[in-house]
Amino acid sequence: MKTYTTMLATPRLTQPVIDSLRLDTTPERLGERVRASSPLNTHEINITVTDSSPTRAAAIATALAAELGKVAQREKPTTDLPVSTSVSVESAATTPGEPRAVRWPLHALAGALAGFAIGLGLAVLRGRSNDNAGSRVPVGQ
Structure with missing residues (x-):
């Protein structure tokens, strides 16, 4: 699988896609926009x-x-090897129905609560370390 995932952004696959979709870009630029x-x-x-x-x-x-399926079909291992390889599209790419808005009030509330919890924890730790420092008795006096 790793070989196929790294192959997707190479000109070997991006150039035929550019040609078939008539895109106005280079194989390298298209490869930069592809993640697998x-x-x-x-x-x-x-x-x-x-x-x-x-x-x-x-x-x-x-x-x-x-295109990946075509390449995998062309480069199947020889028949004397016990390896079976095939590539098929499990589900076609889809576009989102509509943009989703960020629920900023929820994120702000979660950030405020997390900040309060961290601050409270640090205050408790600092208070305990001060309590232990005050209970020390000087030696030799």
């Missing part, structure tokens, strides 16, 4: 494309997945 990951202990590859148009980003991700 494979969750641990799975045979999945998640493709993320950053673009100013959500529809175009979904089209690029879908085209990259199709």
Whole structure:
């Protein structure tokens, strides 16, 4: 999986996608906007494309997945090896229905509570360290 995830942003895959979608970019620039990951202990590859148009980003991700399937099919191991490799699209790329607003009041409240808890914890620790320092008796007086 790691080989396939690193291959997605290379000109070998991005150039055919640029040609098929008639994009006005270079393979290297498109590769910079592509991120691929494979969750641990799975045979999945998640493709993320950053673009100013959500529809175009979904089209690029879908085209990259199709191109990866073609490359994997062309480069199958010889039949004398007991390895079976295939690449297929499990779910097509989608665009979000609408932008989601940030729930800033909730985040502000959570930040304020976390800051209060940290401050209270530090005050308690400092108070305890001062209590222990005051109970010391000087030796030799």
